[in-house]
Amino acid sequence: MQYDVILPAAGSGKRMAAGCNKLFLELRQKPILIHTLEVFQQDDACKGIWLAVKPEERSYIESLLVKYNITKVKALSDGGAERQYSVNACVKKVKDRDIVLVHDAARPFITIPIIHKLAEVAHSKGAAIAGVRAKDTMKRVKDGMIEETVDRSSLWMIQTPQAFDFEVLKRAEQLAERDHFLGTDEAMLVERMGHSVYIVESSYENVKITTKEDLVFGEAILSQRIGG
């Protein structure tokens, strides 16, 4: 199943406190952004990559694309103040596509089998998102006190990629923009249209690099995958 992917890369990474876009930090001497891009560059089913970037980082990112021979990028769009606006800027540029995935550029450990499963389910059902089952006991807390223990069996922790029939994603983005609705992920925009969204079981390794500890975790994942 062929697909295109939108990669929002225009965040500021405040929780990393790196003093620069966290995507430029390196794991094994390679920027996190490039690790993520290489997954899609190497996947034959991926036909195009659509990047959202900060205007002031555009030329540096363009230089990275040349240096690491990332050839599938179709367009760089100016990101917005919120992740949803960055994704929407890319959605507006994509034309006549069948399946489009949205994936955080800060999740470099996604694997091709999960991507393909998502694209397949999006093709048959319209919308599919990656997630993992909650591992810990879950409780609802208010004012420092437990209100209830939540039944964990139906709880999933949601990741990206999130994969869509492009018409469904485009419509969801248009309606969110019209209504000034800000969601926490693309699926939420699709859910509010009344469209069903399906879950694809992903991996706990598909972390979003967010804080300094995640860099240690990232190095460990790479050591296990490629040795050394």
Ligand code: C5P
């Ligand atoms: O900040 P966080 O890691 O949750 O952001 C997830 C992804 O969305 C990152 O790849 C980040 O670069 C991107 N993002 C964006 N525009 C924003 C905020 C985040 O493209 N305004």
